[in-house]
Amino acid sequence: MIKLVGLIPLLPLIGFVIIGLFGKKLSKSIVGLVGSGVIFGSFALALAIFFELKGGTQKEFTIDLFTWISAGKLSIPFSFLIDPLSSLFLLIITGIGFLIHLYSIGYMSHDEGFARFFAYLNLFIFFMLLLVLGSNYLIMFVGWEGVGLCSYLLIGFWFKNTAYNNAAKKAFIMNRIGDLGFLMGIILIFITFGSISYHEVFMQANSYSSGTPVLTVIALLLFVGAMGKSAQLPLYTWLPDAMAGPTPVSALIHAATMVTAGIYMIARSNILYSLSPVAMQTVAIVGACTALFAATIGLAQNDIKKVLAYSTVSQLGYMFLALGVGAYTGAVFHVMTHAFFKALLFLGAGSVIHAMGGEQDMRKMGGLKKYIPITHLTFLIGTLAIVGFPGFSGFFSKDEILAHAYENNKLLWVLGILTAAMTTFYMFRLYFLTFKGTFRGTHDQEHHLHESPKSMTIPLVILSMLAVVGGLIGIPEVLGGKHFLEEFLKPVFADSSSRIIFHLPESTEYMLMIVAVAVMATFLYSAYTVYVKNKTLPAAEGEELQPLHKLVYNKYWIDEIYETIITKPLNFISEALHKVVDNQIVDGIVNGIGYLVNWTSSTIRLAQTGNIGFYVFVMVISIVLILFTRLM
Amino acid sequence: MSIIQTIPIEWYLFLSTVLFAIGVFGVLFRRNAIIIFMSIELMLNAVNLLLVAFSSYLSDSKGQVFVFFIMAVAAAEVAVGLAILSMVYRNTNSPDINNLNKLKW
Numbered sequence: 231m232i233k234l235v236g237l238i239p240l241l242p243l244i245g246f247v248i249i250g251l252f253g254k255k256l257s258k259s260i261v262g263l264v265g266s267g268v269i270f271g272s273f274a275l276a277l278a279i280f281f282e283l284k285g286g287t288q289k290e291f292t293i294d295l296f297t298w299i300s301a302g303k304l305s306i307p308f309s310f311l312i313d314p315l316s317s318l319f320l321l322i323i324t325g326i327g328f329l330i331h332l333y334s335i336g337y338m339s340h341d342e343g344f345a346r347f348f349a350y351l352n353l354f355i356f357f358m359l360l361l362v363l364g365s366n367y368l369i370m371f372v373g374w375e376g377v378g379l380c381s382y383l384l385i386g387f388w389f390k391n392t393a394y395n396n397a398a399k400k401a402f403i404m405n406r407i408g409d410l411g412f413l414m415g416i417i418l419i420f421i422t423f424g425s426i427s428y429h430e431v432f433m434q435a436n437s438y439s440s441g442t443p444v445l446t447v448i449a450l451l452l453f454v455g456a457m458g459k460s461a462q463l464p465l466y467t468w469l470p471d472a473m474a475g476p477t478p479v480s481a482l483i484h485a486a487t488m489v490t491a492g493i494y495m496i497a498r499s500n501i502l503y504s505l506s507p508v509a510m511q512t513v514a515i516v517g518a519c520t521a522l523f524a525a526t527i528g529l530a531q532n533d534i535k536k537v538l539a540y541s542t543v544s545q546l547g548y549m550f551l552a553l554g555v556g557a558y559t560g561a562v563f564h565v566m567t568h569a570f571f572k573a574l575l576f577l578g579a580g581s582v583i584h585a586m587g588g589e590q591d592m593r594k595m596g597g598l599k600k601y602i603p604i605t606h607l608t609f610l611i612g613t614l615a616i617v618g619f620p621g622f623s624g625f626f627s628k629d630e631i632l633a634h635a636y637e638n639n640k641l642l643w644v645l646g647i648l649t650a651a652m653t654t655f656y657m658f659r660l661y662f663l664t665f666k667g668t669f670r671g672t673h674d675q676e677h678h679l680h681e682s683p684k685s686m687t688i689p690l691v692i693l694s695m696l697a698v699v700g701g702l703i704g705i706p707e708v709l710g711g712k713h714f715l716e717e718f719l720k721p722v723f724a725d726s727s728s729r730i731i732f733h734l735p736e737s738t739e740y741m742l743m744i745v746a747v748a749v750m751a752t753f754l755y756s757a758y759t760v761y762v763k764n765k766t767l768p769a770a771e772g773e774e775l776q777p778l779h780k781l782v783y784n785k786y787w788i789d790e791i792y793e794t795i796i797t798k799p800l801n802f803i804s805e806a807l808h809k810v811v812d813n814q815i816v817d818g819i820v821n822g823i824g825y826l827v828n829w830t831s832s833t834i835r836l837a838q839t840g841n842i843g844f845y846v847f848v849m850v851i852s853i854v855l856i857l858f859t860r861l862m
Numbered sequence: 863m864s865i866i867q868t869i870p871i872e873w874y875l876f877l878s879t880v881l882f883a884i885g886v887f888g889v890l891f892r893r894n895a896i897i898i899f900m901s902i903e904l905m906l907n908a909v910n911l912l913l914v915a916f917s918s919y920l921s922d923s924k925g926q927v928f929v930f931f932i933m934a935v936a937a938a939e940v941a942v943g944l945a946i947l948s949m950v951y952r953n954t955n956s957p958d959i960n961n962l963n964k965l966k967w
Contacts, residue, residue, distance in 0.1 A: 839963065840962075840964060841960065841966075843959060850890060
């Protein structure tokens with residue numbers, strides 16, 4: 231079965247080619263069938279490989295497909311690496327990808343770009359699979375850029391809207407900044423280790439002593455790449471804007487898969503980070519700050535998708551916090567549970583938007599519980615999972631991260647628990663405003679309310695089940711469980727885990743859990759008091775806000791600050807360069823040469839008088855001159 | 863010792879140089895096409911004279927063969943040249959070559 235791994239990314243590529251070339255001629259049902267079918271095929275293969283890997287003794291396979299680049303010392307095979315980490319990501323990508331494809335059949339059914347949408351989605355899955363399957367940094371980079379491209383195409387999917395196009399460009403450009411860091415990291419890896427294949431690099435890195443400067447630089451450069459792709463401070467502003475894309479895209483790309491590429495990359499390079507305490511510390515601090523920062527913004531947003539977007543940024547911050555404190559398993563665990571519940575929440579939000587006929591403002595919703603019961607129930611499960619309600623998947627992964635953070639640095643733990651508190655508040659604010667109370671939209675909208683079609687609710691139900699049970703593969707040992715995931719991922723993090731020792735007394739772990747649950751319960755209750763008991767509504771558009779509220783509502787004016795200190799000066803410099811260097815100097819040289827040629831020819835032209843006597847005279851004089859010089 | 867060699871070679875040189883120079887100046891400074899034409903013939907014959915003189919002095923007949931070629935070519939040239947001149951005269955009603963200045967920028 232392992233031998234067939236090449237088929238996993240190939241199937242979505244075939245799907246892309248078929249739909250991309252013939253999409254317009256095929257009917258929507260066939261496009262939907264092909265688009266989802268190929269992903270299901272990949273999922274089945276991924277599942278088979280997962281079980282083969284789990285059952286077998288060999289935990290790492292490298293499948294060489296062909297030599298891709300061979301030049302001098304540099305030889306890069308196009309090969310895939312199958313190990314527990316990549317096989318887990320394969321499952322997440324193809325599994326959630328399949329559900330979201332299924333959902334899209336219903337969600338996009340009225341869209342004229344139906345085939346284009348599925349072609350892009352398939353292409354995205356192809357690149358994402360390439361990213362996690364590659365056995366060296368270059369293949370990862372190809373996938374990395376490919377998913378960036380697909381993200382751009384899908385954010386700007388409704389390209390007739392200028393704002394959406396701008397959002398797409400913003401995402402692309404901001405990612406490009408991160409990609410530069412990633413690319414320089416790869417180059418530095420090649421210079422340092424003479425190879426870019428994971429196997430070779432990690433083996434050599436293992437012999438370096440901890441804190442070697444070059445490793446720190448590599449780790450930090452790679453982290454810059456992760457910052458861009460996974461929307462960390464200061465490169466996070468593209469992700470909330472990316473919600474311009476269709477909701478399934480937000481769920482698949484901007485919540486469940488692509489944005490976790492940064493976490494995958496760092497988890498994959500875990501040994502480089504474990505050897506560099508400075509880089510680890512940076513990752514942890516950036517992660518914790520992002521988590522808190524994005525959570526505060528989420529408190530005051532009114533657009534249902536924007537809240538979820540900031541929540542995604544915040545949860546990604548959590549994952550980086552986990553990576554930074556050495557809880558690699560915890561990070562991957564949270565990637566997985568987050569993929570379940572955030573995809574669920576986004577798809578649920580999509581279902582709400584579908585029912586509301588495109589309305590995204592929560593101030594116009596309310597009381598949707600009785601109109602769309604399935605969406606309501608699944609959304610509630612998703613909310614409980616993300617806030618870490620005991621027993622739901624988010625509880626276990628979040629708990630693991632917080633425990634590691636507590637051991638590493640109490641301050642990081644405080645930031646984490648504050649984030650958890652805010653997460654609880656804004657998620658229940660979202661839930662209460664949307665589903666509880668009375669309907670606040672127009673009469674037309676109320677009349678239009680309906681439950682979504684089966685192809686949309688089935689993925690919701692499956693995801694909600696996963697969001698409930700997903701945590702069971704990683705029950706901490708203090709609760710009498712067995713951490714299957716840690717067991718499974720052990721070979722990947724073996725070199726790091728010998729360097730990072732994690733040990734907390736059982737009583738402390740219990741205490742942390744109780745604190746987390748207590749905080750969650752408190753904020754759940756306060757959200758309930760504010761939005762259900764007192765029926766508070768968020769301020770309407772144009773209403774004067776408290777200074778702090780205003781600050782958060784306007785997202786700390788980060789976009790405006792970037793606009794002022796980066797975009798405007800850059801535009802000014804470009805403008806100046808355009809006017810001076812391009813228009814004056816470059817164009818001046820080019821035009822000057824043309825002018826010179828014109829001028830000389832128009833001058834020399836005068837010599838051609840048409841007077842034969844003059845020609846003969848010149849000829850004789852010339853002959854005399856030639857003879858004169860030759861004979862002298 | 864042929865009759866040609868009764869005269870020293872230098873004299874031939876002087877004579878043909880003078881003839882050639884007369885031809886050149888005729889071409890340069892006269893405006894009548896017929897006279898220019900004649901001056902060209904004069905230059906050709908100055909060269910012919912020199913070729914014959916050297917051929918005789920060096921006892922090498924190649925020079926005289928050359929002269930015959932030049933005379934044949936000159937005859938052909940005269941035929942073509944006079945035809946052109948007569949056409950020029952028909953069109954401009956004068957043999958003045960300064961009328962022929964249309965071929966320019």
